Amino acid sequence: MTRELDPATAREQVEAAWEDDILPTLCEFIRIPAKSPHFDPDWASHGYIDEAVDLAEDWCRQHAPRGSTVEVIRLHGRTPLLLVEIPGSAPGEVLLYGHLDKQPEASGWDADKGPWHPVLTDGRLYGRGSADDGYAVFASLQAITTLETQGVPHARCVLLIECCEESGSHDLPHYLDHLGERLGRPELVVCLDSGCANYEQLWVTTSLRGIAAGDLEIDVLEQGVHSGDASGVVPSGFRIARSLLERVEEATTGHILLPALQADIPAERQDQARLAAEVIGDALAGKFPFAGETQPLSSDTTELVLNRTWRPALEITGADGLPPLAEAGNVLRPKTRLRLSLRLPPTVDAEAATRALGDTLTDSPPHRARVRFHPAQASNGWNAPSFEGWLGDSLERASRHWFGKPAVFMGEGGTIPLMNLLSDRFPDARFLITGVLGPGSNAHGPNEFLHVPTAKRLTGVVAEALAAHGGQARG
Known part of the structure; x- marks a missing residue:
């Protein structure tokens, strides 16, 4: 036996x-x-x-x-x-x-x-x-x-x-x-x-979740110029960055707009998320050190569980071209560089998502600015x-x-x-x-x-x- x-x-x-x-x-x-x-x-x-x-x-x-x-x-x-x-x-x-x-x-x-x-x-x-x-x-x-x-x-x-x-x-x-x-x-x-x-x-x-990461580059000038002289004539690289990012993400809610980055959430995973939310309660949001009165993206813990496991989310994890405040003169900056980190649903193909992200960001940029996207990581x-x-x-x-x-x-x-x-x-x-x-x-x-x-x-x-x-x- x-x-x-x-x-x-x-x-x-x-x-x-x-x-x-x-x-x-x-x-x-x-x-x-x-x-x-x-x-x-x-x-x-x-x-x-x-x-x-x-x-x-x-x-x-x-x-x-x-x-x-x-x-x-x-x-x-x-x-x-x-x-x-x-x-x-x-x-x-x-x-x-x-x-x-x-x-x-x-x-x-x-x-x-x-x-x-x-x-x-x-x-x-x-x-x-x-x-x-x-x-x-x-x-x-x-x-x-x-x-x-x-x-x-x-x-x-x-x-x-x-x-x-x-x-x-x-x-x-x-x-x-x-x-x-x-x-x-x-x-x-x-x-x-x-x-x-x-x-x-x-x-x-x-x-x-998977990940699609890369660097967004926006050039509007060959060199920086006096902001008082140029603003109103030369487009702001930061505003162009905002405009391009809004093609990908709804600014108020953080909702990702591109269909290529979305996935259907299986019913079993939704049921498991509800059960997990009942166990976790407020502790899911509570584990993060929110500053001041900052609130989580939802008061519904089930939605937070699904957000962090089955929905895409974008974060800017780094930047170049933005001088520190102590060195920030009155200059219209020539270049803006942003590192994008996009978390993907488990079943989304990361390579396809990266291509869709790059195409969306570089297609017909405002004011015909020089915009490039350099993929850095794509993991399913x-x-x-x-x-x-x-x-x-x-x-x-x-x-x-x-x-x-x-x-x-x-x-x-x-x-x-x-x-x-x-x-x-x-x-x-x-x-x-x-x-x-x-x-x-x-x-x-x-x-x-x-x-x-x-x-x-x-x-x-x-x-x-x-x-x-x-x-x-x-x-």
């Missing part, structure tokens, strides 16, 4: 592993400034990414189940990849993903904290990379070890830990090609690099396969076992390019995407922290999902 996972025993195992082994190692990991290649072009000579990989490799060698293989693979000119293969006692295959590269330091850390200085207090482990995503390799392997210790069957598991995620995972496709059949054909992919709206429940990511969003059946059932059970509350299914507003990469590579796989990036965790900013109780619970959730997968594969 096949053994089933005992949640009470699993809780004791997970608690002990985190306190005795994982947290001390995570503290060592935080101390390593393993910035992603985009932020540290000299990463290879600095050696910090290699140091982080060596730390994770050593830990995996000490704690991987008997018969496992632990290997660091290095393709020429690319960041290393840690691969851990754990043989299965049930049919099928599972891929578990994580990354070890980090965002840069950022300013504004509290005086007693710092990006490379681990601080554990009140169940929060502060430091860069703690939550994004250093904990994933340890939690994933511990989930498997928990099953092994209890004799619960599971499929063959492969841990794929990259070092380029914060730079767009541009090295990962080369490793997927290089590894080929070694990765197998997983029926389940687990990724612990997502978010949660609170720390009291299991939050399962159902979708991710992602919409999860159905959770119906063994996976959804196991997540509901696990949420009640480990959190004492039902699971919540909701999309995320960010973009994780690797999800489409993995979906395309493994089209028959089911996906469990979740994470610890909850209120205040501030993964890319100051005072990033890992909510340790949530990380422990997610370790148990992954263990239960692996057990359920092993059980259904036999049946």
